[in-house]
Amino acid sequence: MEVTGHTRGPASIRDVAAAAGVSYQTVSRVINAHPSVRPATRARVLAAVEELGFRRSATALALARGRSRTVTVLTADTTHYGYASILRGVEEAARAAAYSVGVGVLESADEAAxxxxxxxxxxxxxxxxxxxxxxxxxxxxxxVPAGLPVVGVVETPASPPADDRPWVWTDDREAAYRATRHLLSLGHETVHYVAIPSDTRPASARIAGRRQALTEADAPQPPPVQGGWGPAGGYAAGLKLAGDPSVTAILCGNDDLALGVLRALHEAGRPVPGEVSVAGFDDAPHSAYLTPSLTTVRLDFTGLGRAAFALLHGALEESAPITPHPVSAPELVVRESSGRPGPTDGG
Amino acid sequence: MEVTGHTRGPASIRDVAAAAGVSYQTVSRVINAHPSVRPATRARVLAAVEELGFRRSATALALARGRSRTVTVLTADTTHYGYASILRGVEEAARAAAYSVGVGVLESADEAAxxxxxxxxxxxxxxxxxxxxxxxxxxxxxxVPAGLPVVGVVETPASPPADDRPWVWTDDREAAYRATRHLLSLGHETVHYVAIPSDTRPASARIAGRRQALTEADAPQPPPVQGGWGPAGGYAAGLKLAGDPSVTAILCGNDDLALGVLRALHEAGRPVPGEVSVAGFDDAPHSAYLTPSLTTVRLDFTGLGRAAFALLHGALEESAPITPHPVSAPELVVRESSGRPGPTDGG
DNA sequence: CTGAAAGCGCTTACAG
DNA sequence: CTGAAAGCGCTTACAG
Structure with missing residues (x-):
């Protein structure tokens, strides 16, 4: 029964129709699960689909429908832990919904680019x-032009999310609040902050969370120092802070920054946590294995990505299942890098 | 002159034609840079394109041409440094060529999946x-079905790259050889190896490179220990090796693994590099900031990604510029984690 | 140098 | 329940 001699190229809807002895519209109905098709007809079509290895063209579908089953993630970076994890979350959810995922990198912040x-x-x-x-x-x-379905993954919602342009976010304010409180509760007089670029915005939730904790404790409010995204920036910022003997607790915008700060403190001869305590954000995979292991706030980036897709999916398709998409609350993970202050508290 | 009242939706080729007073085929010629168009006509069309904000539909283009300007990266992981960097390289090159990039994650190695x-x-x-x-x-x-343009990013080419299915790779054999030699040259009797999953294959270039260096030095050849991809696996493997006092040098399949090994050695009370030397692969951004900073072999993953795209681009388009796509050779980066052996050599 | 026709593989009304 | 028509926005021969 070796009759697999198709003409050429992948089978189209018409090839299937011919094989099943129906019109191609009927094939369209079957593959779209349209109700009004006689069971026997459906069976014949399905058999032909199977036999010819038919796959409906995503391109033709997109052209005919005027919309493609694709989500593209626009991001300034794909390698840092937080960004990469969000991308992964989107991909997971998109794959489950049979969507393709594209990625576009914003190489520069230049308006035209x-x-x-x-x-x-x-x-x-x-x-x-x-x-x-x-x-x-x-x-x-x-x-993003109006009318184009989009969901933003933001640090702080700038305003109540509009219905046509929803946002997802983690509770960074709470996260910063908890981390700061933790450090304060250990007995530190105040908590310095090494910021990631997003914290530059006046409305930064993290800055706000830290400020609140500091205020409640009547602690001084040293201004944040810029760190960038990676270890190198953290190292530079750490070197600056290490020179100030009054600094005993440093919160960092992410774990990579904290890693750089740890190194700077080491070089400056200031033991962690003996003299200085350090905490980060994210709970990246390696943070538990650093020496000292890093106290941090775990953020559910993957869940965030999944939630973003779910929202988009709902906007794109009426019939999309309104799946619950919980984003876990930030969770403080206390490890070796934070402890009580004191010149020689080390045990 | 506010005549921007288009009917609805984005402007199509016909809208432009109408605005320019030509047929839509002529518009097609202009946007495809076809030579035989009178300059004056071209100018009129271009003006209309500008005025209407016309963007040619990628979907329609793909359907008509039977091929879309897209490259999709298939990978088991998007977050680990090596994978993420390759993806970034592909994206950079694809963006420069005005290609879209998609990503598909291979969640399981199951054949059907x-x-x-x-x-x-x-x-x-x-x-x-x-x-x-x-x-x-x-x-x-x-x-991947025959006929579908594909390029593989592999650790070791299994056979001379076929013309229709090219491969790109870094010289992992050389990289492992150099790293092993470095450790040996410091005076270590042999070099243990914590492997990443790809090294499982009998043809692993890294295993071969290390074997060669060991053989040349008449050193014992302890079998590799499996580590997986992340710090947790490195930690587990490190704990095993730390228990063996004869172990004084450990090469790891990537920097994350090395980070876990470092932690295990620390917990076991075996100072690095005083008692044990550790080296990794990749030169991930944080490796220079660990304590001790990590000796490693820098691999040009981004260049690899760019090279992969260049090859694909050439296969997809006759006219694609045969851009040179150099992949840098592996480069040994010596840092604090490797030193001479000896129970108490620490300075 | 430019226009009219057919087709890429589908879907969406419209008939029957 | 099923088929014939028109159209999504382009390109590719074919004419002139």
Whole structure:
């Protein structure tokens, strides 16, 4: 029964129709699970689909429907832990819904460059998830033309999420509040902060959370020092702070920053946690294995990504299941890098 | 002159034609830079394109041409440094060539699951880059149907790269050779190895490189210990090795593994590099900031990703510029974690 | 140098 | 329940 001699190229809806002895519209109905098809007809079509290895063309579908089953993630970075984890969450959820996922990187925060990247992403025809943790991302979110389905992943919602442009976020305010309180409760006089770029915005939730904790404790409010995203920036910031003997507790915008700070303190001869306590954000995979292991606040980036997709999916398809998409609350993970202050408290 | 009252939706080729007073075929010629168009006509069309904000539909283009300007990266992971960097390299090159990039994650190495993921990626209609560093990726590369443009990113080429299915790789054999030699040259009797999953394959280039260095030095050849991809696996492997006092040098399949090993040695009370030397692969951003900072072999993953795209681009388009795509050779980076052996050599 | 026709593989009304 | 028509926005021959 070796009759697999198709003409050429993948089988189309018409090939299937011919094989099943029906019109191609009927094939369309079957593959779209349209109710009004006689069971016998359906069976014949399905058999032909199977036999020819038919796969419906996503491109043709997109052209005919005017919208493609694609979500493209716009982000300034794909390698740092938080960004990468959000991307992963989106991909997981998209895959489960049989969506394709694209990624566009915002190489620069330059207005024209960002606009170009947004256009390119829009050309793909699906929905957008914009990671707006940094200037480039924030700008991209603003540049998305009205009518294009988009959900933003933001640090702090700038205003109540509009129905047509929803946002997802983690409770960074609470996260910073808890971490600061933890450090304060250990007996530190105040808590310094090494900021990631997103914290630059006046409305930063983390800055606000830390401020609140500091205020409640009547502690001094030293200004945040900029650290960037990676270990190198943390190292530079750490060197600065290490020179000030009054500094005994440092909270960092992410674990990579904290790693750099740890190194700077080591070089400056200031033991952690003996003299200085350090905490980060994210709970990246390696943080538990550093020496000293890092106290941090675990943030559910993957859940955030999944939630973003769920929202987009709902906007894109009426019939999309309104799946619950819980984003776990930030969780303080206390490890070796934080302890009571004191010149020689080490045990 | 506020005449921006288009009917609805984005402008199509016909809208532009109407505005310019030509047929839509002429518009097609202009946007495709076809030579035979009168300059004056071209100018009129271009003006209309500008005025209407026309963007050619990628979907329609793909349907008409039978191929889309997309590259989708198939990978078992998007978060680990090596994988993420390759993805970034592909994205950079693809963006420069005005290609879209998609990503498909191989959640399981299960044959059926991998095949389904490959089909999904194929449905998108462009080319594929498959990261085949692990069983899932290797299987995916095999499952790609003939005729679909694909380039594999592999640890070791299994055979001379076929013309229709090229491969890119870093010289892992050389990298492992150099790292092992470095450790040996410090005076260690032999070098243990904590492997990443890709090293499981009998043809592993790294295993071969290390073996060669060991053989040349007439050193014992302890079998590799499996570590997985992350710090947790490195930690477990490190605990095992730490218990053996004869172990004084450990090479790890990647920097995350090395980080876990470092932690295990610390807990076991074996100072690095005083008693044991450790080296990794990759030179991840944080490796220079660990304490001790990590000796490692820098691998050009981003260049690898760019090279993979260049190859694919060439296969997809006759006219694609044959851009040189150099992948830097592995580079040994000596830091604090490696030193001369000896119970108490610490300075 | 430019226009009219057919087709890429589907879907969405419209008939029957 | 099923088929014939028109159209999604382009490109690719074919004419002129």
């Amino acid at each position: 960002v606009a170009a990247e947004v256009r390119r992403a829009a050309d793909v025809g699906g929905g957008l998830v914009v990671i707006a943790y940094d200037p480039a991302g924030v700008r991209a979110l603003e540049a | 991998v095949a389904a993921e490959v089909r999904r990626a194929a449905d998108v209609g462009g080319g594929l880059v498959v990261i085949a560093y692990d069983p899932a990726g290797v299987r995916a590369l095999e499952a």
